[in-house]
Amino acid sequence: MDITDTRSKPAGGRGAIAAALNAFRRQEIPAKVIGSFLKNNKVHGGFDCPGCAFPDKDGRPLVDSCEQGQKAVAWEMTRKAAGGAFFDGKTPEELQALSDLELEFEGRLTTPVLYERASNRYRAIDWDQALGIAARELRALPAQAVAFYASGRSSNEAAFLWQLLARSYGSPHLPDSSNFCHEPSGYALKQSVGIGKGTCQLDDFDHAELFLVIGQNPASNHPRMMAALHAARQRGATILALNPIGERGFRNFSDPKNVSELLGNRGIAVANAIYPVRIGGDLAALQGVMKALFEDEAARPGHVLDHEFMGEHCEGLDTLRSQIEALGWSDIEEESGLSIPQLREIATQYARSKATMLCWCMGLTQHPRAVATIQQVVNLALLRGNVGKKGAGLMPVRGHSNVQGDRTMGATSQVSTRWLDNQAACFPGIRLCRDHGRDAAGVIGGLFEGSMQALLSLGGNFGVAAPDAPRVLDALSKCRFTLHIATKLNRTHCHPGAIGLVLPTLGRSDQDLSGGRAQSVSTEDTSSTVRASRGTQRPISDRQRSEPVIVAQLAQAIGHTTAVPWQALADDYDRIRDAIEQCQHGVTEGFDAYSERLRENGRFRLPNAAAERRFSTPSRRARFIGAPLRGETPLTRARQQFGDAVLALMTIRAHDQFNTTVYSNDDRYRDVAGDRRVLFVNPEDMAARNLLDGDRVDIEAVIDDGIDRCVRAFTVRGFDIARGCVAAYFPEASGLVPASHYSADTHTPIYKEVPVRINRC
Numbered sequence: 001m002d003i004t005d006t007r008s009k010p011a012g013g014r015g016a017i018a019a020a021l022n023a024f025r026r027q028e029i030p031a032k033v034i035g036s037f038l039k040n041n042k043v044h045g046g047f048d049c050p051g052c053a054f055p056d057k058d059g060r061p062l063v064d065s066c067e068q069g070q071k072a073v074a075w076e077m078t079r080k081a082a083g084g085a086f087f088d089g090k091t092p093e094e095l096q097a098l099s100d101l102e103l104e105f106e107g108r109l110t111t112p113v114l115y116e117r118a119s120n121r122y123r124a125i126d127w128d129q130a131l132g133i134a135a136r137e138l139r140a141l142p143a144q145a146v147a148f149y150a151s152g153r154s155s156n157e158a159a160f161l162w163q164l165l166a167r168s169y170g171s172p173h174l175p176d177s178s179n180f181c182h183e184p185s186g187y188a189l190k191q192s193v194g195i196g197k198g199t200c201q202l203d204d205f206d207h208a209e210l211f212l213v214i215g216q217n218p219a220s221n222h223p224r225m226m227a228a229l230h231a232a233r234q235r236g237a238t239i240l241a242l243n244p245i246g247e248r249g250f251r252n253f254s255d256p257k258n259v260s261e262l263l264g265n266r267g268i269a270v271a272n273a274i275y276p277v278r279i280g281g282d283l284a285a286l287q288g289v290m291k292a293l294f295e296d297e298a299a300r301p302g303h304v305l306d307h308e309f310m311g312e313h314c315e316g317l318d319t320l321r322s323q324i325e326a327l328g329w330s331d332i333e334e335e336s337g338l339s340i341p342q343l344r345e346i347a348t349q350y351a352r353s354k355a356t357m358l359c360w361c362m363g364l365t366q367h368p369r370a371v372a373t374i375q376q377v378v379n380l381a382l383l384r385g386n387v388g389k390k391g392a393g394l395m396p397v398r399g400h401s402n403v404q405g406d407r408t409m410g411a412t413s414q415v416s417t418r419w420l421d422n423q424a425a426c427f428p429g430i431r432l433c434r435d436h437g438r439d440a441a442g443v444i445g446g447l448f449e450g451s452m453q454a455l456l457s458l459g460g461n462f463g464v465a466a467p468d469a470p471r472v473l474d475a476l477s478k479c480r481f482t483l484h485i486a487t488k489l490n491r492t493h494c495h496p497g498a499i500g501l502v503l504p505t506l507g508r509s510d511q512d513l514s515g516g517r518a519q520s521v522s523t524e525d526t527s528s529t530v531r532a533s534r535g536t537q538r539p540i541s542d543r544q545r546s547e548p549v550i551v552a553q554l555a556q557a558i559g560h561t562t563a564v565p566w567q568a569l570a571d572d573y574d575r576i577r578d579a580i581e582q583c584q585h586g587v588t589e590g591f592d593a594y595s596e597r598l599r600e601n602g603r604f605r606l607p608n609a610a611a612e613r614r615f616s617t618p619s620r621r622a623r624f625i626g627a628p629l630r631g632e633t634p635l636t637r638a639r640q641q642f643g644d645a646v647l648a649l650m651t652i653r654a655h656d657q658f659n660t661t662v663y664s665n666d667d668r669y670r671d672v673a674g675d676r677r678v679l680f681v682n683p684e685d686m687a688a689r690n691l692l693d694g695d696r697v698d699i700e701a702v703i704d705d706g707i708d709r710c711v712r713a714f715t716v717r718g719f720d721i722a723r724g725c726v727a728a729y730f731p732e733a734s735g736l737v738p739a740s741h742y743s744a745d746t747h748t749p750i751y752k753e754v755p756v757r758i759n760r761c
Contacts, residue, residue, distance in 0.1 A: 010252040010254040010266060043056065043531050043532055043601075043602030043603050045536075046534065046536065047533045047535050047536060048401060048523045048531060049069040049073065049401060050072045050401055050508040051068050051069040051071075051658055052222050052397075052399055052400070052401060052658075053397075054397065055202040055529055056202075056529070056531065057202065058203070066223035066226075066256075067256070068222075068223050069223075071663050072661070073509055075488065076487060076488075076508065076510075078107050078540075079107075079540055080108065081108055081540055081541065082107050082110065082488070083110045084113075084123075087124055088124055090121065090122050091120050091122075092120070092477070092495065095494040096491075096494045096495070098494075100660070100662045101663075103490060103494070104490070104663075107488070108540050108541070109486055109487060109489060109503075109505075109544075110543055111124045112127055112129070112130035112502070112503050114129070114130065114133065114500070114501055115496040117499070127553075130503060132557065134483055134501060134557060135554075135558050137454070137481040138454070138481070138558050141454055144170070145452055146455075147173040147437075147454070147455050148162060148171060148174050148458070149174075149176065149443075149455060149457040149458065149460060149462050150162055150163075150174060150176040150177070150406050150412075150458045150459070150460075151400065151458060151459030152177040152178065152400020152401065152403025152406055152460075153400055153402060153508075154547055155508075155522060155533070155547065155548070156402065156406075156409050156524065156577075156580065157521050157522065157576040157577065158458060158521070158546075158547035159402070159406040159409040159458070160410065160583075161548055161555075161569065162411055162458050162551050163409065163410045163412075164564065165561070167420075167423075167434075168431065168432055168433075168561035168563075169433075169555075169561070171433060172413060172434075172436060172437030172438075175413060175439050175440035175462075176411055176412050176440070177460060177465065178407060179441065180465050180466070180749060181398070181403070183365070183747070183748045184364075184370035184745070184746045185396035186396075187371055187746050188372075188378065191617075191625060192378040192622060192623050193610040194609060194610055194614075194615045194616030194622075195608060195610045195616060196407075197528055198394050198395045198396045198527065199608055199610050200393035200394065201605070202527060204391050205231070205232055206232070206235075207355060208237055208353075208392065209352075209353040209355050209356065209391065210238045210350060210357075211232065211238070211358075212346075212356065212357070213229070213239060213242070213271070214241075214242045214282060215282060215360050215361055215365075216241075216359060216360055216362075217243065217247045217361075217363075217652070218397070219247060219248065219249020219250070219253060220653060221653060222397055226253055230253055230254075233269075233272075238349055238353070239271045240271065240272060240275065241271040241273070241275065242277045244363075244650065244727075245680070245719070245721050245722075245727060246276065246720035247669065249669065250269070250270055250274050251271070252268070252269065253269075253270045254266065254268075275338055275346065276338075276720075277336055277722065278336065278337030278648070279648035279649075279753055280633065280648060280753045281335055281336040281722075282363075282376075283372060284332050284335030284629055285338050285343065285346075286373070287324055287629060288329075288332040288338065288343035290379060290380060290383065291325065291327055291329070291343075292346075292347035294325055296351060304351050305383050309382075310385070313382075313615065314622045314623070314624060315621045315622070315623055316624035327629055331629055337723070337724075350380070351384070355390065355391030356384065357386075357391070357395055358377050358381050358395065359395040360374070361396070362751070362752065363752060365752075366743070366748055366752040366753070367633075367750060367753045368634065368635075368741065368742075368744060369633065370744075370746070371745045371746060372625075372744070373627075376627065377394065378394060379625065387610060388611055394610075400659070402523040402524060405523050408588055413436065413437035414439075418587050422582060422583040422586070423583050427563045429563035430563035439747055440462075440747070441739070441749075443455070444468070444472055444475075450478075450479075454483075455479065455483075456482075456484075457483070457485065458485050458547065459486060459487075459547075461491060461660040461661075463492035464492060464660045465731075467734065467737035467739045468707075468735065468737065468739035469731055469737075471707075471739065473491070473492065473495040476495045476496070477496065479497040479498070480497050480498050481499050481500070482495075482496050482499075483501045484500075484502050485505050486502060486503070487504070490661075503550055504543060505544060505546065506535065506544050506545065507535070508521075508535060509535050509536060510538075510539045510544070511535045511536065512535055514546050514549045514570060515572055517571075517572070519573045520533060520534040520573065530590075530606060531602060532598040532603065548569070548570055552569055553566070574595045577594040577595045577598070581595075588606065589609075590604070590605070590607045634704070634738070634753075634754070634755050635754075637704060637755075638702040642702060644688075644724070645757050646702055647681075647725065647757070648725045648726070648754070648756075649701075649728060649755070650751070650753065650754075651727070651728060651729070651731075651734060651736075651737065651752065651754075652727045652728070652729060654667035654676065655667050655668050655669045657729075660730075660731055662676070667729075670717075670719070672717070675715060676729045677713060677714045677728075677729075678729065679699060679714040679716050679717065679727070679728050680728070681716055681718060681719065682719070682721050682723050682724075682726075685723060685726075686716065691758075692716070693718050695760060697713075697716055697758045697761060698710055698712045698758070698759050699711050699714055699728065699733065699758050700757045700758070701738065701754055702756060702757055703738045703740065703755070705740040705741070709735055711732065713761055714732075726758070737749055737750065738750070738754070
């Protein structure tokens with residue numbers, strides 16, 4: 001099927017290069033363009049991209065970065081500074097009046113900043129004052145009322161110290177950014193194959209015959225993955241996309257490193273076909289594909305499913321098959337939004353492929369039934385043995401560059417007893433809180449009810465990343481104490497507690513000379529590869545400190561944890577890695593000789609038992625796990641009450657955006673300029689509501705929790721999106737996402753499946 005969109009400029013290509021260069025120009029660092037290109041994602045003498053977690057290429061390619069990564073680097077390497085003169089005398093209301101874009105454009109934070117409710121003003125302070133205030137506040141608060149949030153952009157070393165600080169202080173509450181994104185992936189994979197990580201490596205892209213890309217828009221969110229898919233398509237692989245939106249990247253993409261495409265300003269259709277699954281319909285679509293496979297197997301016994309693999313490695317097949325065979329095709333069509341011929345077409349392609357990669361992102365994870373849906377992805381993979389062989393496997397593509405590493409370092413609210421025991425042995429005399437703590441949902445609930453009195457953040461933009469963002473930001477401003485370790489100003493910093501601190505830290509691209517020596521940190525990507533990262537640019541201010549140093553100095557200031565040699569760890573990050581190595585014994589394989597291997601090779605891959613067909617489930621076998629075709633969700637309840645007036649809203653990122661960081665008000669791949677308050681609607685749904693392009697509408701969430709949620713004056717745009725579905729940008733629409741409803745088992749917000757009604761302004 002030829003789906004190339006020749007009417008528009010290709011995604012990637014010239015536009016990507018121009019946009020990256022423009023980002024450097026806007027951030028006033030043109031001289032550093034070439035240097036950063038050559039150092040970004042280089043393991044020897046370079047730094048890990050502060051953008052996404054997609055794996056780096058082996059060897060030494062001249063350039064291994066993308067448009068989004070270069071924008072992230074430009075924002076970090078800027079010489080613009082938000083210093084004391086910017087903050088002194090300002091009120092929270094003055095900062096809140098600035099747009100997200102304006103806040104980012106103030107530049108790098110260069111001095112500790114204090115807010116006090118008594119004066120309702122911010123002011124610059126020195127480090128001794130900042131640490132003294134933090135110690136005073138934390139000593140006065142009950143430890144169980146304090147949460148320590150970890151963003152996925154921190155390093156392994158910082159994350160390890162952060163969780164050690166929290167638990168030695170007495171708090172088990174370690175929410176992390178994975179709570180907002182891929183938590184269902186880890187949970188589902190752990191239940192099905194025994195490990196909460198994907199099973200693929202980057203070189204599997206070179207050997208796969210088929211890719212199923214489900215609930216993902218890699219052209220905007222993971223452009224380096226798009227380049228890998230582009231190369232796979234050119235060598236003859238088949239790529240099938242299941243997505244409610246027909247994204248331009250799938251229809252017309254040009255790899256910026258492809259000279260002929262660059263010169264001709266033309267691209268190729270990376271996807272062979274796009275299947276417009278309805279929002280919330282992926283589970284049904286996957287079960288429809290499996291039903292077609294079972295029917296084909298019945299007609300051609302032994303020629304469709306991998307019985308040898310399943311017999312040796314799996315359990316639960318008969319139960320799954322009985323459940324799937326009992327499903328009616330009409331019910332599957334209704335739930336998925338796809339036709340029987342479309343589902344059979346996917347099954348036929350899948351049955352032909354000898355090696356299939358199944359890739360997904362937050363289009364699957366941020367739903368009420370996310371865990372069950374991802375378990376159907378695993379079921380599909382197991383039916384044909386697509387786990388543990390070259391060119392095949394399960395690939396949850398993570399966003400934040402070290403969100404996976406943070407988890408491996410224990411920066412999460414529930415860890416194993418062995419992990420805690422190892423830390424106690426590593427630091428004799430330490431007292432650790434061993435309780436299970438609150439995840440992000442629990443912390444948000446505590447903020448609403450007033451039991452959580454303080455939030456400390458190692459990076460991130462917690463109040464904006466959270467569901468019910470306006471309510472969360474308001475709750476933060478009512479708590480006692482907030483502390484943020486950050487490179488740049490963001491909206492959460494504008495909603496401090498009664499006492500608020502913002503502490504300036506070095507970024508991934510900054511030279512770190514802590515302890516009087518050049519330090520390196522490490523991260524873990526989505527393929528479980530741990531790599532070294534060493535900053536290259538001179539810091540913009542000598543008042544910025546590294547994350548490990550700030551965390552260690554906070555711990556020293558509090559004074560509760562004298563069993564830990566905080567200063568020695570801050571002076572030599574090898575000592576942190578030695579402690580991590582000791583604490584990982586019996587917890588995570590592969591950290592032996594941690595520092596030595598990073599120095600010698602720059603990277604190493606952690607063993608992945610499932611990728612070796614060793615399944616760490618109770619039975620030591622991979623598990624087929626079924627799920628009902630239908631389930632009760634906020635969307636189904638809303639439609640039962642209001643019928644077709646209810647649409648399913650998914651929040652999305654613009655192309656000129658990474659997570660909560662907005663680079664401009666444009667979206668090049670959706671032909672939007674200067675406006676982020678946009679609602680994308682199927683033209684037939686527009687006609688049914690007598691709406692035209694450019695009309696303005698209010699969007700009302702239809703949630704049964706007694707809270708009114710509405711965002712106003714959004715511009716309607718007709719778009720290639722499944723019937724009954726709409727999309728709007730995050731975070732502009734995040735106020736519609738309820739904090740009262742989450743994915744089953746994991747408490748991940750339902751950013752991708754919010755029932756809404758729209759009304760003309």
